[in-house]
Structure formats: C-alpha cells, structure tokens
Amino acid sequence: xxxxxxxxxxxxxxxxxxxxxxxxxxxxxxxxxxxxxxxxxxxxxxxxxxxxxxxxxxxxxxxxxxxxxxxxxxxxxxxxxxxxxxxxxxxxxxxxxxxxxxxxxxxxxxxxxxxxxxxxxxxxxxxxxxxxxxxxxxxxxxxxxxxxxxxxxxxxxxxxxxxxxxxxxxxxxxxxxxxxxxxxxxxxxxxxxxxxxxxxxxxxxxxxxxxxxxxxxxxxxxxxxxxxxxxxxxxxxxxxxxxxxxxxxxxxxxxxxxxxxx
Numbered sequence: 688x689x690x691x692x693x694x695x696x697x698x699x700x701x702x703x704x705x706x707x708x709x710x711x712x713x714x715x716x717x718x719x720x721x722x723x724x725x726x727x728x729x730x731x732x733x734x735x736x737x738x739x740x741x742x743x744x745x746x747x748x749x750x751x752x753x754x755x756x757x758x759x760x761x762x763x764x765x766x767x768x769x770x771x772x773x774x775x776x777x778x779x780x781x782x783x784x785x786x787x788x789x790x791x792x793x794x795x796x797x798x799x800x801x802x803x804x805x806x807x808x809x810x811x812x813x814x815x816x817x818x819x820x821x822x823x824x825x826x827x828x829x830x831x832x833x834x835x836x837x838x839x840x841x842x843x844x845x846x847x848x849x850x851x852x853x854x855x856x857x858x859x860x861x862x863x864x865x866x867x868x869x870x871x872x873x874x875x876x877x878x879x880x881x882x883x884x885x886x887x888x889x890x891x892x893x894x895x896x897x898x899x900x901x902x903x904x905x906x907x908x909x910x911x912x913x914x915x916x917x918x919x920x921x922x923x924x925x926x927x928x929x930x931x932x933x934x935x936x937x938x939x940x941x942x943x944x945x946x947x948x949x
Contacts (some may be wrong), residue, residue: 706750719744725774732773776943781832787908794917795857796883800826800848806879807844818848825849843872860919860945866924870894873922875887885909885918887927887941916944 709715722744780840784792796802808815818826822841825832826848834842850859861876863869866888873886873894886894892910899906910920912931921944928945931938 688772708744708746708748708750710746729770731775734768737770739770755871766875772939772942776940779915779937779940783886783911789800789908790812793919795854796859796880797857799854799857799880801851803844803847803851803879810878821845829853843875844894857919858944860916860928861920861922862925862928863922864925866890869922871923874898876920876922880920885913885916885921887913887923889919889924900927915940921945 699701726741784790797865804818819841821834821836822845825834825845828849829852832849834845836842836845846861847859861872863872869888870890873884876884877898885914891913892906895909895913896906899909913921916923917940928941929940933947935941
C-alpha cells in the first residue's frame with residue numbers, strides 16, 4: 688500500500704476513496720495468484736510458517752472501506768512489520784529492476800572468500816604469504832565472532848572471509864562509524880568486488896557520482912541501489928541501519944537487505 692509513496696494518514700482515504708475494488712481490474716488475476724502463494728513464499732523466504740489466516744478477498748466495495756478495519760497502522764506487532772517489509776521490499780525490487788530494464792542484476796556475490804584471496808595474490812604477488820592464523824580461523828568459524836587485532840593486521844580481510852562462510856545469500860553489510868572511513872572502505876572493496884559494492888551515508892551520493900566520473904546515466908541508479916542496500920556488498924555508517932527503526936525512507940529494503948543475509 689506504500690508502493691510509490693510512504694504511508695501516511697488519509698493517503699488512500701483522500702485520493703482513492705471512491706475506487707471500487709473490482710475482480711476484473713488490471714492484473715488482478717496475477718495479483719490473486721500471488722496472493723494465494725503468500726504462505727508458501729513466506730515459508731521459503733523466511734524459514735518459518737506464515738502466522739496469519741489468509742482471508743479470501745472481497746470484491747465490490749470501495750477502497751476507502753479497507754483502512755478503517757485494520758486499526759492503527761503505526762502500532763503494529765513485530766511479526767506484522769516483518770511480513771510487511773519482506774513483501775514490500777520484494778515488490779520494489781521487482782518494480783525497479785523491471786522499470787530499469789536490468790536483467791543482469793545480481794542479488795548476491797558468489798565465492799566471496801575466493802575472490803578476496805585472488806585479489807590478495809594479484810596485489811602482493813610473491814610477497815603474499817597466505818592467510819594469518821586468525822584469518823584462517825575466521826574463515827571457518829560459524830556464528831558470531833569478535834576479532835581483536837592491531838591496525839593493519841588484516842581484520843577487514845578476516846571479516847570478509849567470515850562473511851563468505853556465514854552469509855547464506857552471499858550478501859555483506861559492512862558498518863563503520865564515520866563517512867571518511869566508509870569512503871575509504873568503499874574504494875578498497877571496489878578493487879576486489881567491482882560493481883557489487885554500494886555505499887550509504889549522508890553524502891554517499893557525491894562519493895558514488897565522483898567515482899563514476901559524474902556519468903549521470905550510471906550514478907543515478909547506483910545511488911538508489913546503494914541507499915536501499917540493494918547491492919550484494921553494502922558499506923554504510925551505522926546510522927543508516929538504525930534509521931530503519933523509525934520507518935525512515937525505504938526502510939523496508941534497507942532492513943530486508945541487511946536481515947536476509949543472516
């Protein structure tokens with residue numbers, strides 16, 4: 688219900704109150720087929736059963752009659768919020784990629800660890816002595832880990848090696864406290880993973896545009912993808928993820944892009 692605009696009071700009551708929900712509306716047949724598949728898709732995507740009773744839609748009534756029956760949209764249970772973000776983000780992914788005619792989009796980056804090792808060997812040549820002990824341990828570790836090592840010892844590489852083994856969807860969110868450090872990490876990981884890397888912070892649009900030599904046809908799409916955590920690897924400041932708790936702009940995609948990698 689907030690496909691093209693954030694949900695707010697009277698959004699549908701004011702603009703669409705007299706529209707009659709007709710079974711013969713444009714694409715309604717496809718919409719109904721998808722609707723009946725929701726429990727199955729929910730189970731496959733999130734790994735547990737859909738927790739609501741799926742009611743059969745009622746046709747013939749006005750759109751304005753739908754909202755008052757659903758209480759307060761701003762105070763919903765966590766499980767409702769989870770389902771909402773999952774399906775709305777999927778809808779926006781499909782819409783944006785179709786509108787942009789981008790069949791080459793990759794949701795994840797395969798072989799994260801292998802790509803990183805190949806880069807290190809190319810970069811350091813004969814000076815590359817292989818992974819350190821804590822990097823090898825990070826690569827095979829399962830579940831959360833804490834790495835404590837001095838600057839320049841390879842914590843970033845260890846984290847990526849860990850992500851390569853622990854991200855089932857081949858996605859990575861790399862959070863940093865400051866824009867400067869995020870920009871540096873963006874350039875660093877672009878050398879390894881090329882176009883699979885996005886960046887999101889208060890002025891990241893300038894960083895992306897500058898990196899793309901201000902080619903408007905290229906950087907506009909990359910800015911949108913980065914801001915919504917759509918790229919397989921996203922470098923961001925911590926606040927970009929925290930803002931999802933306030934239902935900030937495109938929060939569903941940011942939250943989903945981060946959470947689905949678990």
